[in-house]
Amino acid sequence: MNEAEIIQKLQQGNEQAFRHLVENYQKRVVNTCYGLVQNTEDAEDIAQDVFVEVFRSIGSFRADAKLSTWLYRIAVNRSLNHIRDNKKRKWFQSFEDAVKEKKAGLLHYATENPGTELENLQRANILHEAISSLPENQRTAFTLNKYEELSYKEIAEIMDVSVASVESLIHRAKT
Amino acid sequence: MNCNTLHTKMIFFLEGELPEREMEEIKIHLESCTDCAAFAEEMKKTLAVLETDKTPQLNPFFYTRVKARLEKQAEEKVVTQRIPVFARILQPAIFSVLLLAGIYTGIKIGQPAKINSDQSVYTENEMIPYLNEMEAEAIENFLME
Incomplete structure (x- = not known):
């Protein structure tokens, strides 16, 4: 089933086509969300919402962009909204709760990746913190480049900016 | 190239994104500076975490x-x-x-009760009859007698 067929069938409400779409893009969407929110459970939750939104708004999808670009765009927007909501929530959260949440996150990472040494856990923590501290657009560009291995051109299409801007964002994110 | 400049260029060096001349310069520096070599090794390991990070297990449900x-x-x-x-x-x-x-x-309930103005005037001007206690306590006189 090619992309045009999938879109056409989705617009007719075909369940088989929707299943095909979810199975084909699940990994990419979850991975993108994970790269941005740095939490497996939240990433999966957001990814589910992404597919629900796709199913609901496929009628308004015009084929001027690729289906994958559209999916990435929704995933990025939803993840960034989640981060903003989390920031507001954390503002009211006590320091103790924040520490507990961080520990739970690390524990979850350890159980998700059994056999990970303590040193690697610390490295993962440093990496996650470094990514989380990046401004939104740098984080998005970095995630799409590193987690999804997308080209600068594809990232530019998703973020709706020029290729030169993407280059600059990734360069700044790395320094 | 000093150590600080090298640190900012390390990620680009590890990903092979620097011009050949700079790549060579860093390689030479790393051979002579143990601190920078250790930093490079640590950064390499940290970046390797990305590889394990980006393949989350797919949920079958x-x-x-x-x-x-x-x-x-x-x-x-x-x-x-x-x-x-x-x-x-x-x-x-x-x-x-x-x-x-x-x-x-x-x-309505919270408002204070209205005071009847006519009555209050009457209360203020009311004549209190003088009570002559000596006269009123005639019984004492009786007892003293």
């Missing part, structure tokens, strides 16, 4: 969950559509009237 979420949302939509217009408009209207009535009653 993912599609089922998406489907359940879709169905749940559809049900919620039907429930909200089923509530008749009468209930959606009349209910808030009744509650608003009750609320206003409550506020009005509260204000």
